[in-house]
Amino acid sequence: MSKSVKALADVEALLPHILKRQNIARYEDGCVLIGDRANYPFEKSFVRCQSVEDVAVAIETMVTQGVGPWVSAVHAMAMRAEQLGSETAAHQLAGLETAKTRLAQTRPTNTLIRYRLEDVFGVAKMALDSGQDTTAAILTRITELLDQMYGYYARRARFGADLLADGDGVLTMCFAETSFVLCLALAKRDGKILTAYVPETRPYLQGARLTAPSLHEIGIDVKLICDNMPAALMAEGRIQKYMTAADLITMDGHVVNKVGTFQNAITAQHHNIPYYAFAWGCDRNKPDRASIEIEHRDPADIRACRGVATTTDNIGAIYPAFDITPPELVTGVITRHGVLSPFSLKEGFE
Amino acid sequence: MSKSVKALADVEALLPHILKRQNIARYEDGCVLIGDRANYPFEKSFVRCQSVEDVAVAIETMVTQGVGPWVSAVHAMAMRAEQLGSETAAHQLAGLETAKTRLAQTRPTNTLIRYRLEDVFGVAKMALDSGQDTTAAILTRITELLDQMYGYYARRARFGADLLADGDGVLTMCFAETSFVLCLALAKRDGKILTAYVPETRPYLQGARLTAPSLHEIGIDVKLICDNMPAALMAEGRIQKYMTAADLITMDGHVVNKVGTFQNAITAQHHNIPYYAFAWGCDRNKPDRASIEIEHRDPADIRACRGVATTTDNIGAIYPAFDITPPELVTGVITRHGVLSPFSLKEGFE
Numbered sequence: 001m002s003k004s005v006k007a008l009a010d011v012e013a014l015l016p017h018i019l020k021r022q023n024i025a026r027y028e029d030g031c032v033l034i035g036d037r038a039n040y041p042f043e044k045s046f047v048r049c050q051s052v053e054d055v056a057v058a059i060e061t062m063v064t065q066g067v068g069p070w071v072s073a074v075h076a077m078a079m080r081a082e083q084l085g086s087e088t089a090a091h092q093l094a095g096l097e098t099a100k101t102r103l104a105q106t107r108p109t110n111t112l113i114r115y116r117l118e119d120v121f122g123v124a125k126m127a128l129d130s131g132q133d134t135t136a137a138i139l140t141r142i143t144e145l146l147d148q149m150y151g152y153y154a155r156r157a158r159f160g161a162d163l164l165a166d167g168d169g170v171l172t173m174c175f176a177e178t179s180f181v182l183c184l185a186l187a188k189r190d191g192k193i194l195t196a197y198v199p200e201t202r203p204y205l206q207g208a209r210l211t212a213p214s215l216h217e218i219g220i221d222v223k224l225i226c227d228n229m230p231a232a233l234m235a236e237g238r239i240q241k242y243m244t245a246a247d248l249i250t251m252d253g254h255v256v257n258k259v260g261t262f263q264n265a266i267t268a269q270h271h272n273i274p275y276y277a278f279a280w281g282c283d284r285n286k287p288d289r290a291s292i293e294i295e296h297r298d299p300a301d302i303r304a305c306r307g308v309a310t311t312t313d314n315i316g317a318i319y320p321a322f323d324i325t326p327p328e329l330v331t332g333v334i335t336r337h338g339v340l341s342p343f344s345l346k347e348g349f350e
Numbered sequence: 351m352s353k354s355v356k357a358l359a360d361v362e363a364l365l366p367h368i369l370k371r372q373n374i375a376r377y378e379d380g381c382v383l384i385g386d387r388a389n390y391p392f393e394k395s396f397v398r399c400q401s402v403e404d405v406a407v408a409i410e411t412m413v414t415q416g417v418g419p420w421v422s423a424v425h426a427m428a429m430r431a432e433q434l435g436s437e438t439a440a441h442q443l444a445g446l447e448t449a450k451t452r453l454a455q456t457r458p459t460n461t462l463i464r465y466r467l468e469d470v471f472g473v474a475k476m477a478l479d480s481g482q483d484t485t486a487a488i489l490t491r492i493t494e495l496l497d498q499m500y501g502y503y504a505r506r507a508r509f510g511a512d513l514l515a516d517g518d519g520v521l522t523m524c525f526a527e528t529s530f531v532l533c534l535a536l537a538k539r540d541g542k543i544l545t546a547y548v549p550e551t552r553p554y555l556q557g558a559r560l561t562a563p564s565l566h567e568i569g570i571d572v573k574l575i576c577d578n579m580p581a582a583l584m585a586e587g588r589i590q591k592y593m594t595a596a597d598l599i600t601m602d603g604h605v606v607n608k609v610g611t612f613q614n615a616i617t618a619q620h621h622n623i624p625y626y627a628f629a630w631g632c633d634r635n636k637p638d639r640a641s642i643e644i645e646h647r648d649p650a651d652i653r654a655c656r657g658v659a660t661t662t663d664n665i666g667a668i669y670p671a672f673d674i675t676p677p678e679l680v681t682g683v684i685t686r687h688g689v690l691s692p693f694s695l696k697e698g699f700e
Binding site: 041042173197199200201202203205208209212213216221222224226227228229230231232233235236258259260262263266267270294299302303305306307308309310311312314315316317318319320322323324 | 391392523547549550551552553555558559562563566571572573574575576577578579580581582583585586608609610612613616617620644649652653655656657658659660661662664665666667668669670672673674
């Protein structure tokens with residue numbers, strides 16, 4: 001085992017069940033298995049997908065979040081390549097292109113899924129051109145992408161952990177995935193005692209169902225709260241840092257993330273609490289906030305919680321799934337290159 | 351019917367089921383009937399209380415909110431007076447004092463319940479001194495208090511309605527009771543078309559269960575949202591006013607209200623949206639924020655929604671029930687004397 005691969009394995013060992021690579025999504029026995037987050041932590045199960053459409057629907061129905069959509073989507077491409085294996089090269093390519101288009105449609109706000117699909121599509125095309133096994137080529141590429149991803153996670157987590165002080169209360173939002181969980185794990189390994197304040201994140205409860213159990217599993221002191229409580233706890237002096245993921249960051253430093261991220265950032269600034277967003281980089285196709293299309297979801301989700309009605313069916317509702325935090329409210333963007341100013345992302349990535 | 355009583359009846363007719371006086375709490379057949387908000391709007395039922403302890407437990411277990419606790423508590427005093435009717439005057443007085451003490455303990459943050467209990471206790475004492483029927487005296491006093499309360503509601507609602515413009519989106523929090531609902535009803539009667547954005551208000555969902563159905567019932571366009579969405583909607587330009595109730599207001603203008611009120615006020619100010627709190631007045635026993643004891647409730651409530659678990663039992667949680675909004679974030683306090691500056695409440699009430 002090379003030194004860097006061993007270092008990666010050490011870091012992955014710190015992660016809770018739900019964030020280990022094999023539990024996000026994998027290709028097995030001709031199916032894509034997607035770690036089912038919809039019933040986590042009550043059940044640790046997988047959704048077994050036998051077609052591209054199965055995977056697309058799983059992504060659309062929120063079986064997985066964060067990097068899960070693209071990891072699932074590229075595994076769907078591997079599955080589709082194997083299904084098309086006996087066809088002509090032209091048919092295989094056309095079939096993979098159809099699959100790619102369908103999978104890219106699943107998340108309008110998520111750009112990474114499109115990049116990764118183009119990437120593995122390009123790999124498949126090259127494999128076809130040179131007469132190689134397309135499925136094997138895609139799977140090899142996926143391993144490379146995941147190695148790279150966990151390596152980047154580890155770098156970001158290291159930069160994040162160094163921002164935390166012993167005794168800090170750390171507010172987050174939604175499920176900030178491996179960067180954040182690993183950041184707290186590394187800070188803990190460094191001997192810092194932390195408390196994580198985790199908003200439940202209605203309506204899907206990613207905070208209650210994913211973040212809180214993940215942090216609890218790795219031994220962090222967790223305080224689950226409702227989404228209306230961050231400012232009250234800031235006023236009590238309990239919170240010293242605010243850290244979230246970012247679904248995407250525009251070239252001019254606007255953070256697009258789960259709805260609620262923005263109002264926590266406003267209240268953090270009001271209390272002089274720094275806000276850091278973990279990001280893989282800014283999005284070259286999104287120059288500014290005007291280029292962001294905010295996804296609205298089914299208002300019926302607002303009228304229920306875990307399948308139980310919270311009001312009557314005749315009540316109107318509205319469900320913006322994401323919001324936009326302007327760079328003025330962002331203290332730093334934690335990237336693999338370091339903690340960058342949101343106003344200097346373009347330079348940081350050139 | 352006198353003119354003012356008729357005007358009051360007209361205004362009460364505009365109210366939804368849950369806010370009509372007989373549905374808050376009443377004394378009937380030797381029992382106190384409390385409108386059960388715990389299962390509203392799914393069931394419109396009453397909790398039937400046969401003892402002071404029954405009423406105290408009902409208040410403590412959130413069967414009713416807003417003015418409900420004091421209206422229930424004073425009816426419990428009437429019931430207790432009748433139960434003690436055959437005792438000596440000294441025993442009756444001692445029994446009523448015990449009842450008053452127990453009922454006052456039910457809500458540490460709510461001062462009004464103590465004022466009203468002292469008021470009816472004083473009435474009972476005078477009735478005993480002059481050999482009158484204490485139960486009848488208390489019930490007569492309750493009618494006076496409710497007439498006065500609805501009269502004040504109507505005045506506050508009128509001042510509030512005049513602050514709203516045709517086309518306004520109005521954010522609220524929790525269940526701001528009659529002042530707010532009547533304010534929107536009067537504005538609607540004035541020909542203004544409004545949209546109410548109603549945060550569900552976790553964990554008890556007063557917004558989803560009480561505010562949204564109440565406003566829908568009187569014909570207001572309602573958009574139910576989650577507690578993490580107000581800022582996102584402000585950024586979209588949907589919200590022009592923010593209006594809540596106030597559990598209490600300190601002499602120096604701090605608004606104590608359901609947790610979440612404060613962070614909405616911060617985000618409202620960030621978007622230059624005025625924030626108005628409806629209040630019966632400031633509290634002469636609460637000079638400043640240091641005099642406020644914030645009630646913390648059972649953390650288990652955070653781990654569930656309408657009885658369904660949102661995470662596993664081993665996850666830590668914290669539940670501050672109220673928060674404090676400083677006067678710098680309060681545009682105006684809507685009182686029966688008009689819309690006052692939070693910095694001038696003392697003068698306004700002297």
